[in-house]
Amino acid sequence: MVKVLDMTRVWAMLTGIALAVWYLGAVYLEFLPSEMLPMLVTAIGGFELFLFGQDVWLKKKGKHG
Numbered sequence: 001m002v003k004v005l006d007m008t009r010v011w012a013m014l015t016g017i018a019l020a021v022w023y024l025g026a027v028y029l030e031f032l033p034s035e036m037l038p039m040l041v042t043a044i045g046g047f048e049l050f051l052f053g054q055d056v057w058l059k060k061k062g063k064h065g
Helices: 004-028 036-064
Strands: none
Touching: 004 036
């Protein structure tokens, strides 16, 4: 069974990629993107970086502790 946190990570990844593509497409096509769009992309990216760092820390702690 898939854990709820794992599914949250998958949805965050897909949402972050979709928002980043949307933002870069708007910039490329010279549209004025929403000011909130880059903040959403960085917030989701920060969430993913935090979880990645937490996974690395927990794996390291498990081997040495």
